[in-house]
Amino acid sequence: MGKYCFGVDVGGTTIKMGLFSSSGDLLENWEIPTDKSEQGKNITRDIAAAIEQKLKDRGISRADVLGVGLGVPGPVDKNGVVYQAVNLGWGNFNLQNEMQELTGFLVKAGNDANVAALGEQWKGGGKGCDDMVFVTLGTGVGGGIIINGKMLVGSGGAGGEIGHIHLEDNETEACGCGNFGCLEQYASATGITRLANRKLSASDKDSVLRHETVSAKSVFDAVKAGDELAMEVAEEFGEYLGKGLAIIADVSNPKVFVIGGGVSKAGDVLISYVQKYYKKYVFHANRGALFSLAVLENDAGIYGAAKLILEG
């Protein structure tokens, strides 16, 4: 009779749920909707009910459940206190304690990007590497840092929040965070679109990008087709992200960078632009860091959440 645990990834529209064996196999995954009404007060109750239902459906005894891991979109400190998960409507409260009371199980919670990083380190692009930096390039830039196989949570749960490191003194547009020149302004999907639009205005070079909707995807598609202007945009993107990752490496000395998120679907060509500038800016001790693409996609979060329980 094996043991089980749950890995839960709470998002703004759906909550991804995973049932895992104690040996780390994903046995089943499913989703429930995120009820954001009334400042998201039903979310924890809905998760607890979904777990209870699953145990009943499968005839799993409560005694065989090791615990429930949770990833949520906001800072979560070492004690499981969530600070302002605005996408869920949550203020500050101890999520770990609340879920523990609701379920009766051991609960561990973390920030969703940190938890996804743990998942990629355990079963994905960072497998076998105890020291890893995970970078997600989506609408924004997120990240998670794994040190010695554990999440870098930091003093207030903001560890690995690398999207807002300062990279450009001459930026005139403000980032969503209020600062100017954050990594996210150049390396996210919206950042790449911005770089491309700037380049299109400043240059009169022809480009396929002039004849279609500009997006991170269209930029990298054009790069693959040999479009010169798109390649200039990719160089700019690569220089910002490569420089940013070089600095992150000089702080944390990872074995591998794992790149995920929608933008990373561009594949190895994206890594080649980043790596070129990474090597230019990084301290020699970190020049050998590996780069790989994330592999777990949307399941990274449930894997990482399960690992929070299984790592003991």
Next chain:
Amino acid sequence: MGKYCFGVDVGGTTIKMGLFSSSGDLLENWEIPTDKSEQGKNITRDIAAAIEQKLKDRGISRADVLGVGLGVPGPVDKNGVVYQAVNLGWGNFNLQNEMQELTGFLVKAGNDANVAALGEQWKGGGKGCDDMVFVTLGTGVGGGIIINGKMLVGSGGAGGEIGHIHLEDNETEACGCGNFGCLEQYASATGITRLANRKLSASDKDSVLRHETVSAKSVFDAVKAGDELAMEVAEEFGEYLGKGLAIIADVSNPKVFVIGGGVSKAGDVLISYVQKYYKKYVFHANRGALFSLAVLENDAGIYGAAKLILEG
């Protein structure tokens, strides 16, 4: 009938030795010279002999020794392998194993800046803070990062090697490491002198710095005396270091920055210049990080080395 441990800080000219009680009190400290002849092959033997002698002098039984902690000037990985400690003449070897064989005691080794960081976190400027960044401003810029009370060693022992993070794209002089625009080029004693000399050439403003030897000390002395040009130099220094520490905070989310090294003797005025720019560039989640001055001075290394043993 207490237990004891040794904390050893190996430098290029002297080896600092400390005998500690198991409750963490420094009972005695002394120094032995660093014998760098023959690629430093006698260093480990000399340390072992000094320990043996101290046990004999004090009549301490070998059974009462918990172990020997070591800090050395070079990268040391998680297994105690040193990589190219050039100041000692050392190549690559497992220092932990070698010292363990020589002494018969448990041995733990780390990079000297990381070990000093651990010392400051334990008994110095970072006391009570599990997440801390230690920065030493001396001839160069060194650092150590403490995450959850443990040293961030990294995949190859280069964790916290923050002196060479890239900060300035327009630098024309190379750093000692071969790159251009490293933090160390602006925030070390030599960096501050360089900034001051550049400013003196570029401006025709009068300044006390025109009438004496320019150094980090003379710059901050002049700042305290209200010298305008020196204050401009301090602003530049503060902007570089503040920006660098902001990025480091956005990666690691520390509770406190502890500033040590010769330059930090300038005191609180130095911190005020750094903090001004730190707050400008940092992500809001990290804006509340504390800043304090190191307090253990040259003893930080032996304290941290002892802590390596006492933390278990």
